[in-house]
Amino acid sequence: MAFGGQCGECTECGKCERLLNGQTNDDSIKKEEKKMEQDNSVRLYTFIIYSENVPGLLSQITAVYTRRQVNIESLNVCASSTPGAHKYTITAYCTRTMAEMLTKQIEKKIDVLQANVFTDDDIFINETCLLKISTPIMLENKDVCRMVRLHQAHIVEVNSIYATIEKTGITSDILSLYDSLKTLGCVLQFVRSGRICITKDYTEHLDEYLADREKKRNAK
Amino acid sequence: MEKITGAEAMMRALENEGVDILFGYPGGSIMPTYDALYDHKKTLNHILVRHEQGAVHAAQGYARVSGKVGCAIVTSGPGATNTITGIADAMIDSTPLVVIAGQVGVAMLGTDAFQEVDVVGVTSPISKWSYQIRRAEDIAWAVARAFYIAKSGRPGPVVLDFAKNAQTGMVEYEPAKADFIRSYDPDPDLNEEEIREAAKMINESVKPFVLVGQGVELGNAREELKAFLEKADMPCGTTFLGLSAIESDHRLNKGILGMHGNLGPNVMTNKCDLLIAVGMRFDDRVTGNLATYAKQAKIIHFDIDRSEFNKNVKVNLSVHGDCKKSLAAVTKLLDKATHTSWIDGFKPYEEKEYQKVIDKALHPTEGPLLMGEVIRKVSEATNNAGIMVTDVGQNQLFACRYFKFTKARSVVTSGGLGTMGFGIPAAIGATFGAPDRTVCLFVGDGGLQMTIQEFGTIMEQGAPVKMILLNNNYLGNVRQWQEMFFSHRYSFTPMLNPNYELIAKGYGIPAKTVVERSELDAAIKEMLATPGPYLLQCAIMEEDNVMPMVPPGANIDEMILEYKSK
Known part of the structure; x- marks a missing residue:
């Protein structure tokens, strides 16, 4: 027996076929285990949703999360590059199973064009923050300016009372800047935008979908 | 082009959608539309209900038996909120409805x-x-879209909130x-890949079992289902809403799934090697404990709703699409098969259930009347060709178990939402949706009083609803649970009942009460022979339980057949 063990002798475990396909037994089992783990472990997912620009849809979409007891972490809604279509970028912590259920239930809404879910590996992410810091402390403590430069943030406005700092980046960079400035005791105000992102795919799924739908319309 | 009011445009838009019947109740914010309706009485038959909830349930009953979109029209505010229960009911049971509610003008x-x-x-x-x-200007578009959405895909209710200024505004209607x-x-x-894979899995299966849901009826796929079952010789069980998707006495129909279903289908769900669900949604009342549900089997799910x-x-494997098409496509690729020994495996369970439950429910020799015997006798008196409408509770569970079906679209029951009070108005709607058929309503003394005002509608319309009141002086199903799971503590389930016969007679509805078993056959005969509506009150044994039962949260194959009160 080349593979050893039960494989090749029974038809039940299904492992033989995988082995013949060049996968090792352990690899495929590990892969399955990893998938199971992903399905059931809670992590941050990014939902990208496109809809027609109709009033009232936002509350219908957020209601899907509420009903399944998932809390929205951030939400960004804006016109998309496709005329007439709005884009929602929503982040939430949940399991993969839940994330997939949510997208299907969102997509079921009549005026939703498409709903997809991504992990951070599948997308380029960006987020912006604004910090208002005390000018006297900034002048007194050189570390403040050093931190701003270190984090590649920009000072966009200064007066004698406060300075406004802008930083664009991924969530962890923004929080790191905030934490270090807060330690220096100079933060007066801090605001963050929701996340925006683009997928790493070469094509835009929405355009493909719309082209497909157009074909179906013409076939009628 | 001639300008007409929005209200008139609404009438023409409804006619354009083929609407010929509306269930409704007027009020302030919908008055302009009711004024326009006055000129369309010949084409749009308006049925005045006695409460807006009745309008929606009647539209549901109409839609369920006719396959057409049911239409209800009400006023704003309380008129609209009174329709909520019916809309939620239609949503969870996939019933095509258009509900038009008046609204204050946009300025307000x-x-x-x-x-x-x-x-x-x-x-x-x-x-x-x-x-x-x-x-x-939006009326023509919105109405067309509403009907298209309500009836296409997985059907459901659509709400049009009709502002008063849109009703009075002038428009060139097209x-x-x-x-x-x-x-x-x-x-x-x-998806051809899905179709091929489904056929392959079925061809390889030695113990296939099919779960039939309402999707088969909604997709008008009864013939396709039968061809599918017969070619591969596969037994099936149905959900409550899927009861008339296949004839009750079809060789491959093994009965009802779920909590109060039949023993065979529930046990075999956990014995089959392939479970094939068609147009059903694995409701918790069907599956019982999910952790042990059909774990031994591969599962294929046919549905139009992803x-x-x-x-x-x-x-x-999921097979996405209209089951009329997908079942036909898979059937083409199926090998002709026979599964005689697998199908015979249902027999011992059928016999056991018959002996321990069914025989006792249908053929009691002493004691008060039982729901099961009344229902089966009514069913047989219609040659099993009647429409079964039920309210919710024991009357519903017994009716679904013991009414028999030979014709399509014969089940009108509130499955997902479990709406008490659904029965009477839904039965009224059913008489308009299927005027040539006998509509039998089974209702308890609890649910009857939730929409008893619709006796007025029955009186006015002469709607030929054969109402069988299964009166046990209890909110029977809750009482059963109290007996079984709450230590016999009957918390607010005994009912002090009025004289229903007298109430019916007050509305001009012929009525009769049966207490003795020996009078039952003649009373049913008289009810069916009497033209128009009829109320047959049956004095039912007070503390009877619906058996068998999968207790809540228990495994689907662990049905209790007999329950002896402690």
Whole structure:
């Protein structure tokens, strides 16, 4: 027996076929285990949703999360590059199973064009923050300016009372800047935008979908 | 072009959609539309109900038996909120409805005006589509879209919130047609890979079992289902809503699934090697404990609604699409097979259930009347060709178990929402949806009183509803649970009942009460022979239980057949 063990002798475990396909037994089992783990472990997912620009849809979409007891972490809604279509970028912590259920239930809404879910590996992410810091402390403590430069943030406005700092980046960079400035005791105000992102795919799924739908319309 | 009012445009738009019957109740904010309706009485038959909830349930009953879209029309505020239960019921049971509610004029919106309520906000989560018509110009488009959405794909209720200024505004009306919405694909293309894989799995299966849901009736796929079952010789069980998707006495129909279903289908769910679900949604009343549900089997799920896949039960293969097409496509690829020994495996369970439960329920020799015997006798008196309408509770569970079906679209029951009070108005609607058929309503003494005002509608319309009141002086199903799971503590379930016969007679409805078993046959005969409506009150044994039963949360194959009160 080349593979050893039960494989090749029974038809039940299904492992033989995988082995013949060049996968090792352990690899495929590990892969399955990893998938199971992903399905059931809670992590941050990014939902990208496109809809027609109709009033009232936002509350219908957020209601899907509420009903399944998932809390929205951030939400960004804006016109998309496709005329007439709005884009929602929503982040939430949940399991993969839940994330997939949510997208299907969102997509079921009549005026939703498409709903997809991504992990951070599948997308380029960006987020912006604004910090208002005390000018006297900034002048007194050189570390403040050093931190701003270190984090590649920009000072966009200064007066004698406060300075406004802008930083664009991924969530962890923004929080790191905030934490270090807060330690220096100079933060007066801090605001963050929701996340925006683009997928790493070469094509835009929405355009493909719309082209497909157009074909179906013409076939009628 | 001639200008007409928005209200008149609404009438023409409804006629354009083929509507010929409306169930409704007028009020302030819908008055212009009712005024226009006055001129359309010949084409739009308006049935005045006695409460707005009745309008929606009647539209549901009409839709369920006719396959057409049911239409209800009510006023704003309380009129609209009274329709909520029916809309939620239609949503969970996939019933095509269009509910038109009046609304205050746009200038008043958001000001807490008299009889103003945020109807779109309230109904969005429980409807397939909810839209506010703010201008007369939008009426033709919105109505066409509403009917298209309600009846296509997985059907459901649509709400049109009709602002008063849109009703009175002048418009050049042109009929609109909706058969395409780019964000909504009600008839998805079949995936050939899925079809091939499904056929392969079925061909390889030695113990296949099919779960039949209402999707088969909604998709008009009864013939396709039968061909599918017969070619591969596969036994099936049905959900409550799928009861008339296949004849009750079909060789391969093994009975009802779930909590109060039959023993065979429930046990065999956990013995089959392939479970094939068609147009059903694995409701918790059907599956019991999910952790032990059909774990030994591979599962295929046919559905038109993608969001149902892997929602409650993880499946090995989902087949997305209209089951009329997908079943036919898979059937083509099936090998002709016979599964005689597998099918024979149902017999011992059928015999056991007959002996321990069914025989006792249908053929008692002493004691008060039982629901089961009454229902079966009524069913047989219609040659099993009647329409069964039920309320909710023991009357519903017994009716679903013991009524028999030979014809399509014969089940009108509130499955998902379990709405007490559904029965009477739904039965009224059914008489209009299927005027040539016998409509039998089974209702308890609890549910009857929830919509008893619709006796007025029955009286006015002469609606030939054969009402069988199964009176046990209890809220029977809750009492049963109290007996079984709450230590016999009958917390507010005994009912002090009025004289129903007298009430019916007050509405001009012929009525009779049966206490003795020996009078039952003649009474049923008289009820069916009497033209128009009839109330047959049966004095039912007070503390009877619906058996068998899968206790809540228990494994589906662990049915209790007999329960002896402690």
